[in-house]
Amino acid sequence: xxxxxxxxxxxxxxxALARAAEAAGEVPIGAVVTKDGVxxxxxxxxxxxxxxxxxxxxxxxxxxxxxxxxxxxxxxCDLWVTLxxxxxxxxxxxxxxxxxxxxxxxxxxxxxxxxxPRLFAQPQCLHRPEVxxxxxxxxxxxLLRDFxxxxx
Amino acid sequence: xxxxxxxxxxxxxxxALARAAEAAGEVPIGAVVTKDGVxxxxxxxxxxxxxxxxxxxxxxxxxxxxxxxxxxxxxxCDLWVTLxxxxxxxxxxxxxxxxxxxxxxxxxxxxxxxxxPRLFAQPQCLHRPEVxxxxxxxxxxxLLRDFxxxxx
Numbered sequence: 153x154x155x156x157x158x159x160x161x162x163x164x165x166x167x168a169l170a171r172a173a174e175a176a177g178e179v180p181i182g183a184v185v186t187k188d189g190v191x192x193x194x195x196x197x198x199x200x201x202x203x204x205x206x207x208x209x210x211x212x213x214x215x216x217x218x219x220x221x222x223x224x225x226x227x228x229c230d231l232w233v234t235l236x237x238x239x240x241x242x243x244x245x246x247x248x249x250x251x252x253x254x255x256x257x258x259x260x261x262x263x264x265x266x267x268x269p270r271l272f273a274q275p276q277c278l279h280r281p282e283v284x285x286x287x288x289x290x291x292x293x294x295l296l297r298d299f300x301x302x303x304x
Numbered sequence: 305x306x307x308x309x310x311x312x313x314x315x316x317x318x319x320a321l322a323r324a325a326e327a328a329g330e331v332p333i334g335a336v337v338t339k340d341g342v343x344x345x346x347x348x349x350x351x352x353x354x355x356x357x358x359x360x361x362x363x364x365x366x367x368x369x370x371x372x373x374x375x376x377x378x379x380x381c382d383l384w385v386t387l388x389x390x391x392x393x394x395x396x397x398x399x400x401x402x403x404x405x406x407x408x409x410x411x412x413x414x415x416x417x418x419x420x421p422r423l424f425a426q427p428q429c430l431h432r433p434e435v436x437x438x439x440x441x442x443x444x445x446x447l448l449r450d451f452x453x454x455x456x
Contacts, residue, residue: 205370205378206358218357219356239395240392244392269426269428276416
């Protein structure tokens with residue numbers, strides 16, 4: 153079942169990047185960074201290809217956007233990602249000063265936003281984005297389910 | 305006051321990297337990754353130079369070590385860093401399967417190991433390194449204190 157409303161373009165692009173990651177043998181997760189509605193950074197999971205333990209889709213997209221802007225802070229930018237970010241990515245989102253976080257589906261096993269450490273709710277947290285979750289539950293969870301089913 | 309025991313060589317190297325970061329106008333934090341006692345990756349804080357919100361010393365060192373090994377996991381490797389890691393870096397340490405984490409001084413404001421979210425104690429956490437903190441309290445805290453005092 154698809155979403156009951158048309159998916160925003162950045163989330164559609166993040167889902168396409170997730171499919172590209174899957175085709176390359178990576179966990180199917182994709183992300184984009186937008187500023188004023190325009191995509192300025194894209195990323196997909198690249199751990200295996202790049203030999204990089206940090207190369208989650210969100211990290212790749214934020215690094216690309218920061219290079220594009222020539223600034224290590226992404227003030228006023230939004231991040232769109234197919235899966236709820238893990239602690240590493242949530243920490244990076246806070247460091248980057250992302251304004252709004254949109255994600256496709258929650259991750260009970262590894263998510264750090266609405267479950268587990270709930271990093272943005274920690275008193276230590278210096279910057280909290282606005283958070284909009286569950287934007288593409290059917291699409292994003294089907295991608296992950298199919299990926300892990302095919303590997304069993 | 306310096307440490308009451310000789311600092312291990314990897315921690316001495318991490319402190320030298322922290323000083324190099326400071327000389328480049330970055331927050332003075334340094335890190336190295338060792339495998340079987342040999343340094344295979346080095347990093348210092350590079351946020352401003354690289355326009356990279358993720359370029360903490362630990363991330364830079366782990367990415368270098370992973371490229372060196374040709375593997376996105378640093379199984380059996382140790383990480384040495386001058387300051388207690390933040391949530392982003394703690395998450396990356398877990399993803400990378402670091403065996404032992406050694407750090408110079410605790411960070412009450414931003415640390416995620418012994419304070420705040422205590423990420424390795426979260427039930428979600430899939431890999432916890434052995435942790436040895438407070439190895440260079442005097443040296444690492446003096447570096448940070450002098451850096452922030454000079455900027456006031």
